[in-house]
Amino acid sequence: MTQRTCRYSNDRGSSTPMLVILLLTMVLFVGLVADGGAIFTARREAQNSALAAARAGSNQVDTDSLFQGDPTLDSGKATAAVTSAVTASGHTLVSHSVSNVDVTVTVSKNVPMRFFTILGISTVTVTEDAKAQLLSALESQDSP
Numbered sequence: 001m002t003q004r005t006c007r008y009s010n011d012r013g014s015s016t017p018m019l020v021i022l023l024l025t026m027v028l029f030v031g032l033v034a035d036g037g038a039i040f041t042a043r044r045e046a047q048n049s050a051l052a053a054a055r056a057g058s059n060q061v062d063t064d065s066l067f068q069g070d071p072t073l074d075s076g077k078a079t080a081a082v083t084s085a086v087t088a089s090g091h092t093l094v095s096h097s098v099s100n101v102d103v104t105v106t107v108s109k110n111v112p113m114r115f116f117t118i119l120g121i122s123t124v125t126v127t128e129d130a131k132a133q134l135l136s137a138l139e140s141q142d143s144p
Contacts, residue, residue, distance in 0.1 A: 031115025
C-alpha cells in the first residue's frame, strides 16, 4: 500500500497570520470611516455654530448710529449674543472680535474617538471660524 503525501503538507497553519493581518486591516479601515465621519460631522456642526453666532452678533445694531444714518454694531450686545449662541450650541468659544461692521467667531469642539484609541488618539479637537458683516439697507443704490 502506497501512502500519498501532499506537496503542501508543510504549509499547515500559514493562513492564520494572513487572516490576522486582514482582520487588523479591516478594523483600521472601519475605524477610519467611523472616526473620520465623526470628525467630519463635528467640523460641520462647529461651522454651523460659528456662523449662527456670528450672525447673531451682527444683528446687534447700535440704535443711535442707525438713526444717524451710519449703522454700526453695539459691541456689548454683539458679544453677549455671540456668547449666548455658542453656549446654546454646546461648543466652546475660542475667540471672537467685534468691529464697527464685522463679527468674527472661532469655536471648537472635542470629538471622542472610538477606534483611534487603539493608536493612542482619544480625542480630536475641531476648530472652525466664521465671519458676518452688518449690511445697511440705507446704502444708496443706483436706479435706472
